[in-house]
Amino acid sequence: xxxxxxxxxxxxxxxxxxxxxxxxxxxxxxxxxxxxxxxxxxxxxxxxxxxxxxxxxxxxxxxxxxxxxxxxxxxxxxxxxxxxxxxxxxxxxxxxxxxxxxxxxxxxxxxxxxxxxxxxxxxxxxxxxxxxxxxxxxxxxxxxxxxxxxxxxxxxxxxxxxxxxxxxxxxxxxxxxxxxxxxxxxxxxxxxxxxxxxxxxxxxxxxxxxxxxx
Amino acid sequence: xxxxxxxxxxxxxxxxxxxxxxxxxxxxxxxxxxxxxxxxxxxxxxxxxxxxxxxxxxxxxxxxxxxxxxxxxxxxxxxxxxxxxxxxxxxxxxxxxxxxxxxxxxxxxxxxxxxxxxxxxxxxxxxxxxxxxxxxxxxxxxxxxxxxxxxxxxxxxxxxxxxxxxxxxxxxxxxxxxxxxxxxxxxxxxxxxxxxxxxxxxxxxxxxxxxxxxxxxxxxxxxxxxxxxxxxxxxxxxxxxxxxxxxxxxxxxxxxxxxxxxxxxxxxxxxxxxxxxxxxxxxxxxxxxxxxxxxxxxxxxxxxxxxxxxxxxxx
Numbered sequence: 001x002x003x004x005x006x007x008x009x010x011x012x013x014x015x016x017x018x019x020x021x022x023x024x025x026x027x028x029x030x031x032x033x034x035x036x037x038x039x040x041x042x043x044x045x046x047x048x049x050x051x052x053x054x055x056x057x058x059x060x061x062x063x064x065x066x067x068x069x070x071x072x073x074x075x076x077x078x079x080x081x082x083x084x085x086x087x088x089x090x091x092x093x094x095x096x097x098x099x100x101x102x103x104x105x106x107x108x109x110x111x112x113x114x115x116x117x118x119x120x121x122x123x124x125x126x127x128x129x130x131x132x133x134x135x136x137x138x139x140x141x142x143x144x145x146x147x148x149x150x151x152x153x154x155x156x157x158x159x160x161x162x163x164x165x166x167x168x169x170x171x172x173x174x175x176x177x178x179x180x181x182x183x184x185x186x187x188x189x190x191x192x193x194x195x196x197x198x199x200x201x202x203x204x205x206x207x208x209x210x211x212x213x214x
Numbered sequence: 215x216x217x218x219x220x221x222x223x224x225x226x227x228x229x230x231x232x233x234x235x236x237x238x239x240x241x242x243x244x245x246x247x248x249x250x251x252x253x254x255x256x257x258x259x260x261x262x263x264x265x266x267x268x269x270x271x272x273x274x275x276x277x278x279x280x281x282x283x284x285x286x287x288x289x290x291x292x293x294x295x296x297x298x299x300x301x302x303x304x305x306x307x308x309x310x311x312x313x314x315x316x317x318x319x320x321x322x323x324x325x326x327x328x329x330x331x332x333x334x335x336x337x338x339x340x341x342x343x344x345x346x347x348x349x350x351x352x353x354x355x356x357x358x359x360x361x362x363x364x365x366x367x368x369x370x371x372x373x374x375x376x377x378x379x380x381x382x383x384x385x386x387x388x389x390x391x392x393x394x395x396x397x398x399x400x401x402x403x404x405x406x407x408x409x410x411x412x413x414x415x416x417x418x419x420x421x422x423x424x425x426x427x428x429x430x431x432x433x434x435x436x437x438x439x440x441x442x443x444x445x446x447x448x449x450x451x452x453x454x455x456x457x458x459x460x461x462x463x464x465x466x467x468x469x470x471x472x473x474x475x476x477x478x479x480x481x482x483x484x485x486x487x488x489x490x491x492x493x494x495x496x497x498x499x500x501x502x503x504x505x506x507x508x509x510x511x512x513x514x515x516x517x518x519x520x521x522x523x524x525x526x527x528x529x
Contacts, residue, residue: 024293026496160300163304171309171313171317173309173312173313174292174295174299175296175299175300176297176495
């Protein structure tokens with residue numbers, strides 16, 4: 001273990017501890033159990049802290065094998081961000097710009113899955129700052145599901161983090177957040193892209209609604 | 215680090231009660247059988263276990279005197295306000311106002327208690343936070359639900375910070391003949407108010423028939439209220455030796471804080487109903503959130519503080 005990786009581990013623990021202090025985050029396993037099987041967690045995206053919260057509520061043994069999928073055009077723009085994105089979170093860094101990219105993002109994600117990791121994916125593709133609870137999904141989730149159809153896709157609804165730290169704010173406000181994990185789904189045989197994206201989008205909305213009703 | 219002798223006796227008594235409670239709970243659990251579970255008994259066990267932790271935490275804090283009490287209640291205020299503001303109306307325009315509430319108003323209030331500046335800590339939130347936080351929100355120019363947003367934030371500060379800070383503020387009182395013992399006032403208040411909550415629960419479970427406020431809180435009954443409040447007042451009277459009060463005064467003061475505690479629970483239940491939640495949080499197993507446990511204390515603490523200050527204190 002290098003000094004850099006020790007420092008990365010300590011930083012990861014510090015970030016998780018800080019997230020817990022601010023949000024007292026609680027996991028609700030509402031359809032799946034926290035077991036170490038290979039999964040793609042797909043979640044709503046309102047804040048840069050989103051994957052920190054998912055990470056914080058995963059049991060440590062699972063956490064270490066769960067990698068967020070993040071945009072390299074954001075996370076590789078400064079030394080600090082690069083350290084956090086690459087070393088601390090061990091993110092699968094993809095380039096969102098089709099013109100400039102050299103690697104195929106879907107292949108990168110599939111490689112990470114084949115390497116034994118689970119993934120955290122934000123299928124909206126960007127942070128949602130509008131009034132709509134969930135933006136339409138980009139096609140990445142579908143393409144990944146069609147290349148690796150045997151991997152469970154677990155919907156994850158993150159509640160309240162957009163209020164803790166809205167886009168553009170630096171100081172987080174302490175508010176209680178929940179992370180709700182729903183029933184896993186997979187691409188069905190013969191299911192076309194639009195139908196699948198609609199179905200997975202609806203699964204995430206249903207998860208949000210079940211939390212609002214509880 | 216020093217605790218008056220009376221504190222040790224009281225702590226011994228509380229520990230005896232906890233041991234007895236744990237014994238009764240495990241007996242009840244055995245009677246249900248190892249394979250069956252009864253949600254009421256499961257909850258009882260969780261509650262008692264949480265009480266062990268809470269008593270330990272309070273005792274440790276009090277051994278450290280004013281610093282311990284101020285830091286403990288600062289943290290409790292933080293946790294309570296985090297629960298409260300999770301449920302209140304707010305918009306992005308309130309970000310700085312809420313950050314100010316958490317990172318300026320909260321520490322300043324406890325600092326003022328720490329230095330014992332009665333003239334300022336007793337008006338800091340009702341006057342200064344009350345006037346300045348809406349200014350911060352207004353500067354962002356978002357008018358939708360403005361009055362609701364600023365009112366609910368102010369309410370959270372009053373309950374979770376202002377009222378709660380009156381518990382450690384008891385240590386700033388100067389009572390002739392009671393020097394160095396004011397930590398016992400906190401112990402007395404907490405034991406009577408929390409004792410009243412527990413006794414209301416016990417009387418309610420054993421004899422509860424007639425509901426007081428079925429819409430607000432289905433678990434509150436007349437039998438629980440009268441039995442709990444009166445027995446807690448007797449308990450308080452029997453603790454007169456650790457207070458500056460005579461026996462009958464200790465009874466009346468205990469009656470006052472137990473009744474205030476009861477109404478605190480009622481008011482906070484009304485807010486929970488309004489916001490559509492059953493508990494304020496989830497961090498204290500068996501009890502719910504911090505506010506679920508503190509509601510009675512925050513309602514009784516300022517009244518207890520002012521009664522003691524008016525009749526017994528020289529400051």
